[in-house]
Amino acid sequence: MSTHRDLAETMTAALLAHRFYLAGQSKVEIADEFGISRFKVARMLDWARESGLVRVEFELPVPVDVKLSDEVRSAYGLNQVFVLDRAASAGDRPAVRRRIGALAAMLVAEIVTEQDVLGVAWARSVNVMIESVGKFPKCPVVQLCGVQAGMDMHDRGVETVRRLADISGGDAYPIFGPLVLPDRRTTEILRRQPGIAETFGQFGALTKAVVSIGAWLPGESTVYDAVAPAERRAITERGAKAEVAARLFDGDGKPMSTGLAHHVLAISTEELLRVPDVIALGYTAPKAEAIDVVLRSGMVSTLITDTAAAERLPRLRN
Numbered sequence: 001m002s003t004h005r006d007l008a009e010t011m012t013a014a015l016l017a018h019r020f021y022l023a024g025q026s027k028v029e030i031a032d033e034f035g036i037s038r039f040k041v042a043r044m045l046d047w048a049r050e051s052g053l054v055r056v057e058f059e060l061p062v063p064v065d066v067k068l069s070d071e072v073r074s075a076y077g078l079n080q081v082f083v084l085d086r087a088a089s090a091g092d093r094p095a096v097r098r099r100i101g102a103l104a105a106m107l108v109a110e111i112v113t114e115q116d117v118l119g120v121a122w123a124r125s126v127n128v129m130i131e132s133v134g135k136f137p138k139c140p141v142v143q144l145c146g147v148q149a150g151m152d153m154h155d156r157g158v159e160t161v162r163r164l165a166d167i168s169g170g171d172a173y174p175i176f177g178p179l180v181l182p183d184r185r186t187t188e189i190l191r192r193q194p195g196i197a198e199t200f201g202q203f204g205a206l207t208k209a210v211v212s213i214g215a216w217l218p219g220e221s222t223v224y225d226a227v228a229p230a231e232r233r234a235i236t237e238r239g240a241k242a243e244v245a246a247r248l249f250d251g252d253g254k255p256m257s258t259g260l261a262h263h264v265l266a267i268s269t270e271e272l273l274r275v276p277d278v279i280a281l282g283y284t285a286p287k288a289e290a291i292d293v294v295l296r297s298g299m300v301s302t303l304i305t306d307t308a309a310a311e312r313l314p315r316l317r318n
Contacts, residue, residue: 010053016041017048063088063099068310072303075314076295080302082107084283089306093284096306100283101128104304108210108279112137116207119144119267120161121245122179122222123212125281127160136168142202144209145245145266146179148222173199177265179246180226184262191265203271211272213282214243215290222246227260235260242290244280244299247272251289253296277301288312 016034019025020041027045031038048054065085073081088099108129112118114137120126121144143161158174165172175196181187190196214221216236221243224232235248235258242249246266248256255269272278278299282291283306291309294300305313 013044013048013053016044017054020045021054064103065307065310068307072305072310072313076300076303078295078301078303079277081310082302082304083310084306086307089283089308096283097125097128100125100281100304100306101130102132104129104210104279104281105132107302107304108208109133109136111277112139112208114138117142117202117205118164119203119206119209119211119275120164121145121209121211121267122147122160123214123281125212125283126210129210129281130160130163133164133167136164138169140171140173140202140205141165141168142173142206143175143199144203144211144272145222145264146175146177148179148226173202175199175265179264179266180223180260181263181265187263187265196265200267203267204274206271206275208277208279209272209275210279210281211244213280213287213291213294215287216240216243216248217286220286220290223260223264231259234258242293244294245272249293249297251293253293253298255297273297273299275299279304281305283309285309285312 012034016030019030019033020027027038027041031041034041049056063085065083069081069083072078072083082103084096084099084103089096104125116137117140119142141161141164143158147158158176161172161174177190177196181190191200214224216224218224223243223246238256238258239250240248240256240258241251246260246264247269248258248260250256279302280294280300281304282294285308288309291303291305292313295303295313
């Protein structure tokens with residue numbers, strides 16, 4: 001169809017577009033009013049879009065790439081995906097982390113109700129999310145794993161859970177213990193401690209959880225740098241690619257059973273996979289493969305990520 005139209009035709013196309021896009025009339029209704037076929041209405045509406053006479057713009061309250069978000073959602077069959085647009089994905093990691101956290105805060109505050117039991121895993125992006133929460137429904141908040149040794153108290157999971165519970169007025173279930181312990185016996189002793197046992201007892205009641213996706217690489221995981229070099233090498237040789245709440249996944253998205261599982265204070269893989277709604281935060285290009293792996297595990301229902309990671313995900317999936 002020619003892109004050139006005279007003034008009269010252009011005006012007619014503008015009127016049809018106004019009826020269709022703003023007044024909400026159907027193509028059949030417009031065709032009856034103007035005395036033309038609905039197929040001609042459709043052709044003129046198409047021309048109005050193609051010529052630039054009509055432009056469709058999205059004014060979202062957050063900087064999200066709608067097209068890329070939908071591509072990732074479709075590729076993995078997720079409920080929702082939010083990909084920061086290119087501008088919001090620019091900058092250093094702390095800047096991107098703040099934007100990811102702010103977007104997560106907005107979403108979680110909208111979808112969590114007083115009937116939920118919310119699980120929160122330790123991660124810098126999750127901690128930043130808490131800083132952006134203004135108000136929150138009154139519900140139990142459960143810590144999913146212990147704290148990483150050497151972290152500033154402001155960044156620790158216990159404080160994250162407490163801050164969120166303070167905002168909501170709900171009960172807090174923290175884990176006062178390190179994420180990685182020296183051996184299985186120490187882990188079993190701590191898990192029997194009353195406070196920790198009470199928190200672990202909440203895992204089966206979780207309805208929603210917010211977690212972070214880590215890659216089994218230096219500086220990209222909450223546990224990679226916390227285990228002994230020999231154990232780290234052994235886990236790497238077995239094919240570990242991703243980590244969520246100290247639980248590992250191989251390149252096919254399958255949960256891994258390793259010695260690490262016996263000396264971490266964390267929700268089990270089975271319990272995590274049973275949570276109905278898991279919101280995962282994962283971003284930056286180095287984590288793209290890990291994000292792909294975790295999405296293929298079937299654990300995640302909603303992903304929040306950035307352009308750098310998202311642009312690689314459909315290619316990894318295909």
